[in-house]
Amino acid sequence: MSAFVEIDGVSLTYRGATGDVPALAGTTLSVARGEFAAVVGPSGCGKSTLMKLVTGLVPPTLGRVALAGQAVDGPVKLAGMAFQNPSLLPWRNVRDNVLLPLEVVEPHRHRFRAERRQYKAQADELLATVGLAGFAERFPWELSGGMQQRVSLCRALIHQPALLMLDEPFAALDAFTREELWCVLRDVWHKIGFTVILVTHDLREATFLSDTVHVMSARPGRIVTSRLVDLPRPRDLAICYEPDFTAIVHELRSRIAEVRQA
Amino acid sequence: MNKSADRSEMLERLSPLLFTAGMFLLWEAVCRLFKVDPFILPAPSEVFAAMVQYWRPVLRHSYVTLWTTMAGFAIAVAFGIVLGLIVGWSRVIYRGLYPVMVGFNSVPKVAVVPVLVIWFGIGEVPAILTAFLISFFPIVVNVATGLATMEPELEDVLRALGARKMDIMLKVGIPRTQPYLFASLKVAITLAFVGAVVSETIAANAGLGFLMTQAGSNFQMPLVFAGLMALAIEGIAMYALFALIEKRMTRWAFRSSMSAAG
Numbered sequence: 203m204s205a206f207v208e209i210d211g212v213s214l215t216y217r218g219a220t221g222d223v224p225a226l227a228g229t230t231l232s233v234a235r236g237e238f239a240a241v242v243g244p245s246g247c248g249k250s251t252l253m254k255l256v257t258g259l260v261p262p263t264l265g266r267v268a269l270a271g272q273a274v275d276g277p278v279k280l281a282g283m284a285f286q287n288p289s290l291l292p293w294r295n296v297r298d299n300v301l302l303p304l305e306v307v308e309p310h311r312h313r314f315r316a317e318r319r320q321y322k323a324q325a326d327e328l329l330a331t332v333g334l335a336g337f338a339e340r341f342p343w344e345l346s347g348g349m350q351q352r353v354s355l356c357r358a359l360i361h362q363p364a365l366l367m368l369d370e371p372f373a374a375l376d377a378f379t380r381e382e383l384w385c386v387l388r389d390v391w392h393k394i395g396f397t398v399i400l401v402t403h404d405l406r407e408a409t410f411l412s413d414t415v416h417v418m419s420a421r422p423g424r425i426v427t428s429r430l431v432d433l434p435r436p437r438d439l440a441i442c443y444e445p446d447f448t449a450i451v452h453e454l455r456s457r458i459a460e461v462r463q464a
Numbered sequence: 465m466n467k468s469a470d471r472s473e474m475l476e477r478l479s480p481l482l483f484t485a486g487m488f489l490l491w492e493a494v495c496r497l498f499k500v501d502p503f504i505l506p507a508p509s510e511v512f513a514a515m516v517q518y519w520r521p522v523l524r525h526s527y528v529t530l531w532t533t534m535a536g537f538a539i540a541v542a543f544g545i546v547l548g549l550i551v552g553w554s555r556v557i558y559r560g561l562y563p564v565m566v567g568f569n570s571v572p573k574v575a576v577v578p579v580l581v582i583w584f585g586i587g588e589v590p591a592i593l594t595a596f597l598i599s600f601f602p603i604v605v606n607v608a609t610g611l612a613t614m615e616p617e618l619e620d621v622l623r624a625l626g627a628r629k630m631d632i633m634l635k636v637g638i639p640r641t642q643p644y645l646f647a648s649l650k651v652a653i654t655l656a657f658v659g660a661v662v663s664e665t666i667a668a669n670a671g672l673g674f675l676m677t678q679a680g681s682n683f684q685m686p687l688v689f690a691g692l693m694a695l696a697i698e699g700i701a702m703y704a705l706f707a708l709i710e711k712r713m714t715r716w717a718f719r720s721s722m723s724a725a726g
């Protein structure tokens with residue numbers, strides 16, 4: 203497997219009015235094409251910063267970031283992103299929210315008017331896969347938090363991105379909805395096979411979904427452990443209660459406890 | 465359907481009328497009871513009689529004030545939106561222009577009227593310009609605020625798709641300034657009205673401000689008050705119109721903030 207995302211010895215220091223904040227120091231990480239990677243670590247260690255680096259929204263102070271063999275030196279123009287806050291546009295209905303990326307990203311933006319009907323069908327199909335069939339014409343305020351998060355996920359996926367960046371997308375949801383959305387994400391990933399980098403605080407979530415879990419140190423962050431999750435796929439929620447699974451979760455937990463102490 | 469709920473809703477609808485009528489009754493009673501000199505404070509009955517008697521000049525001057533206000537307001541809206549978008553577009557422009565605008569806004573516009581008269585002579589032009597100068601500021605501030613308070617995460621989502629700044633403005637920035645803009649219009653129209661009348665009072669040969677100054681120097685107190693009444697009616701009508709337009713145009717903003725609060 204060739205590395206799709208490569209972060210090589212990257213440091214990043216935020217310049218602020220009250221002094222410089224070193225957010226990342228010597229982070230090295232690589233994610234293969236089609237891999238599901240999770241990043242966990244103590245709060246404020248630079249996980250969100252890492253996401254911005256990979257997507258080219260901020261440049262590194264030191265080191266090199268590359269995507270598909272190309273050095274990243276500006277916004278990458280292809281990544282789908284979703285955050286803890288769904289941040290949907292309240293004046294657009296669900297379908298038009300999902301279609302937003304197609305109005306922006308190449309090459310769809312030039313075809314958008316001409317092929318609107320086909321895109322609409324595509325959006326409705328995607329909404330159906332996350333369990334939102336029949337909600338396309340509703341407005342965001344008519345949806346529950348979990349439903350809004352599904353829409354946000356669809357918006358991140360509609361242009362079939364090669365790279366999906368998720369920053370604590372399920373953190374604000376209740377346990378049942380969260381587990382349901384794990385399965386949604388798992389199924390979409392199996393079906394389309396894009397590369398995912400998922401930032402999360404939930405170690406069970408990281409273990410259940412990913413191929414590799416990367417543990418970051420406290421700020422300034424760097425990757426201290428990369429744990430391969432060699433559980434068989436496709437995984438079912440029942441796996442969360444098996445000893446192999448819990449062993450990995452415990453291992454990760456103690457690793458994070460260590461880095462927080464350090 | 466609940467009868468007592470119906471009645472309380474009725475009462476709520478009628479209450480503005482009831483309170484207005486009550487105020488006039490109280491005013492009338494005070495004037496009669498204490499035998500107030502109509503030269504100091506005419507009773508409402510006398511004011512209304514004067515309105516009926518002088519309806520032609522009152523109507524004619526009301527019309528002049530109405531159109532000068534509207535003309536100044538229209539310029540303020542066009543100018544305010546453009547300047548607001550420019551100011552909200554870039555931090556540098558925002559930083560540079562803000563103190564200038566605050567300084568400009570804190571100059572009492574009455575002080576500007578004599579200058580305008582020297583430039584444009586006595587008449588409608590100074591009234592229009594005063595209305596414009598006094599009312600554009602809240603529009604600029606609100607439009608700029610609408611742009612500046614855009615969720616950074618949404619901006620990240622779009623930038624990671626390769627959106628240009630113009631895309632972000634068109635898809636997100638400008639639509640989301642709408643409720644801010646419409647909220648500012650009802651403030652701005654009242655200010656424009658004040659500006660027009662102030663200018664007419666100082667230097668004009670038509671308009672309600674002019675009418676009242678004239679009537680005052682001729683000691684026609686009931687006519688002065690008839691002018692005041694016409695001002696109040698016109699002011700309320702314009703405010704109500706823009707409040708209604710606001711409600712109509714930005715329904716989604718009311719809904720979504722309601723759901724966010726719930």
Ligand SMILES: Nc1ncnc2c1ncn2[C@@H]1O[C@H](COP(=O)(O)OP(=O)(O)OP(=O)(O)O)[C@@H](O)[C@H]1O
Pocket residue numbers: 216217218223224225244245246247248249250251252421
């Ligand atoms: N725009 C910024 N300017 C200055 N400092 C910043 C900025 N963004 C983040 N930081 C700092 O960089 C550090 C890492 O921030 P980051 O948001 O990447 O953490 P995180 O791991 O995502 O935290 P959390 O788990 O709480 O979301 C923090 O200490 C934060 O104070």
Ligand SMILES: [Mg+2]
Pocket residue numbers: 249250251369
């Ligand atoms: Mg974060």
